[in-house]
Amino acid sequence: MPHSDPLFPTPAQTAHLIRTRRTIHLFKPEPPPLDVLKKGLALARWAPNHRLTEPWRFYLLGEETRAAIAHLNADLVTEARGEAAGRSKRERWLSIPGWLVVTAQRSDDPYRDSEDYAATCCAVHNLQLYLWSHGIGTKWTTGPVTQEPRFFELLAIDSEVERLVSLLWYGYPAEVPQTERKPLEEVLVVCP
């Protein structure tokens, strides 16, 4: 019974956790503890998931893979915007302390495919909120590099079997940005 369970956060605490989580663009250099990340990944799996397909796959990236992706991305940026932009992007990416790739198993059935993608998004958000409760920020990215065949090769992921859901960076925030949402009335329809 949630209401008699002393471990349950209060509604105000739950609201605060959800409301204050922000996408973090700038991280402090120290990497968060691995055991916290692992606890978050274990919790991510408790996301709602139609037919319990457990479609999520998590790839925790080590130095070598991060560097390879940072270089690949810098090459793309250099091609599009020139040397200086590529160099600065490489430096910034190499300084990001935590990297995780989340994929969802594909399905030939388009309905199941979209449900599995949705469930994996819920799993990512579980993780984001849990990390945030430890003061660890995240950035969910799906930038151009994540659409590159080479990206999947570097991770040894077969893109016909798994689709990318998130390249998730994590670390202690150096800065917490502000964002806004539309008023609830603009997006809420109360049906009779």
Ligand SMILES: Cc1cc2nc3c(=O)[nH]c(=O)nc-3n(C[C@H](O)[C@H](O)[C@H](O)COP(=O)(O)O)c2cc1C
């Ligand atoms: C599916 C998905 C893809 C995203 N891709 C990017 C991205 O490529 N680059 C980026 O800066 N933010 C990305 N974001 C983060 C959003 O920009 C961010 O959630 C939004 O600005 C609202 O800010 P908040 O998370 O602080 O509330 C993505 C978020 C989601 C859910």
